[in-house]
Amino acid sequence: MRSKTSKAWLAKLLAGAGGLLAASISLGYSLYERRQADVVPQVEAATPVEAGRWKVSVNRSAVGTEMPNGAKISPGKKAIVVSMMLENISAQSSNLYGGLIKPANLPDIPKPQYYLTRDRAILWDLQPRMPEAVTAVWEVPENVALPDVLTLQVEGEFFKPRDNLYSAPGWFPSGAVAEIALPLDGETSERKP
Numbered sequence: 001m002r003s004k005t006s007k008a009w010l011a012k013l014l015a016g017a018g019g020l021l022a023a024s025i026s027l028g029y030s031l032y033e034r035r036q037a038d039v040v041p042q043v044e045a046a047t048p049v050e051a052g053r054w055k056v057s058v059n060r061s062a063v064g065t066e067m068p069n070g071a072k073i074s075p076g077k078k079a080i081v082v083s084m085m086l087e088n089i090s091a092q093s094s095n096l097y098g099g100l101i102k103p104a105n106l107p108d109i110p111k112p113q114y115y116l117t118r119d120r121a122i123l124w125d126l127q128p129r130m131p132e133a134v135t136a137v138w139e140v141p142e143n144v145a146l147p148d149v150l151t152l153q154v155e156g157e158f159f160k161p162r163d164n165l166y167s168a169p170g171w172f173p174s175g176a177v178a179e180i181a182l183p184l185d186g187e188t189s190e191r192k193p
Contacts, residue, residue: 040153040176048085049178052157053171054100055087055131061150062185068115068135069122077139080106080184082152083117087131090159090171095125101136104151104179106144112136146184154178 043049048057064081066072073079082101088094098111114123117133126132140146156177161169 040179043178043180045180045182047180049154049180050089051100051154051177052159052174053088053090053094054097054157055089056084056100056154058082058084058101058152058154058180058182060185061152061182063146064137067113067137068117069120074139076142078142078144078146080138080140080146080150082112082136082150082182084134084136085131086114086126086134088126088128091128093125093127095123096171097123097126099155099173101152101154103138104153105147106138106140106150109138109140112138148184150182150184152180152182154180 046057046059048055061080061082064073064079067079068081080103084101086097086100088097097114101112103109113136115121115135115137116123117135123132123134153176156174157171158174159169159171163170163172
């Protein structure tokens, strides 16, 4: 009788230890994946970054003395100017690129205004599979201390054929997919001679 009881007790003990080990491994793996997901890849300037709907390669950054179209900067402001190549790799024209890049080391600044480099006009819809040289401009208060190196995060999106609310297709935010560090050059004019 004692042998059966001790065997049953030993089986329960081993089953409990196995379950505890499996739970520990699962928790450890989840924490590892979470840590890996929080690590944003660092990329060099001019490296193309796939961000779901967009492909972008950021080339340089500077403090501008005027807007790319020749307009004056708002009084009491200064402009951060970033030049890049931007491509819409989805199937439809879109103007939802406003949150694609954001300065990570300049908190609480609004979305930038985008300009076409070729004709200095404001960028509206970006057509599919037609890469454009563009300039993004953030106007920030004059008293904001700017870093020597501007760190930009590229925000990604993913396509979902059926969303949870309307069962309709759409693009949804997926978080930062890359980080680019660029020296913030001194004051420049984006106007071409």
